[in-house]
Amino acid sequence: MWENFSKEVEGTFVKAFTWHSAKTEVDYKGVKIIFDNYRLWSGKFSKNMTRIVLPYYSTQNFTFDITQNNLADKLKKLFGSQDIKIGTADFDKKFVVKSNDGQKAITILQNSTIRSLIEKEKKLHILVSIKKGIWEADLPINHYELSFYDDGEIRDIERLKELLKLFKALADTFIDLKVIQFQNP
Numbered sequence: 001m002w003e004n005f006s007k008e009v010e011g012t013f014v015k016a017f018t019w020h021s022a023k024t025e026v027d028y029k030g031v032k033i034i035f036d037n038y039r040l041w042s043g044k045f046s047k048n049m050t051r052i053v054l055p056y057y058s059t060q061n062f063t064f065d066i067t068q069n070n071l072a073d074k075l076k077k078l079f080g081s082q083d084i085k086i087g088t089a090d091f092d093k094k095f096v097v098k099s100n101d102g103q104k105a106i107t108i109l110q111n112s113t114i115r116s117l118i119e120k121e122k123k124l125h126i127l128v129s130i131k132k133g134i135w136e137a138d139l140p141i142n143h144y145e146l147s148f149y150d151d152g153e154i155r156d157i158e159r160l161k162e163l164l165k166l167f168k169a170l171a172d173t174f175i176d177l178k179v180i181q182f183q184n185p
């Protein structure tokens with residue numbers, strides 16, 4: 001699957017090895033966008049996940065987390081949890097946005113391309129992670145990963161292409177806002 005996707009998007013296919021899945025790597029404006037599958041283990045339970053990660057360096061400690069609004073989020077709001085509103089009513093109803101820099105998060109999500117691509121997703125969780133591959137070891141200081149994950153293995157090439165467009169648009173905005181920095185001192 002990842003081999004076909006690599007060809008479709010002119011990425012690099014990396015074969016599976018030991019416990020790591022095969023993956024597609026896409027170079028874009030000095031960053032690498034990585035698509036793979038991950039088996040999440042929790043005691044006796046495991047499930048396959050599709051994940052996308054864009055590793056980057058930054059001296060800004062920018063946190064960002066966006067998910068679809070669900071019952072648990074509605075309950076949290078009743079007890080005082082707050083999320084960021086971007087000023088677009090439909091979007092604000094459908095998604096929960098958390099960040100340590102509300103203005104930066106609003107700037108990112110006021111980008112109509114990013115917002116449109118996010119709204120197309122039936123299931124969405126995007127975050128800036130300080131863990132390698134979302135669930136693995138801590139990253140070194142000032143290293144982050146813009147990440148996406150979804151339950152199961154996404155096999156729909158068109159959906160993966162749309163997610164790649166989303167990550168490219170997010171990368172552009174992160175670069176413009178200097179969240180992604182290219183000089184690693």
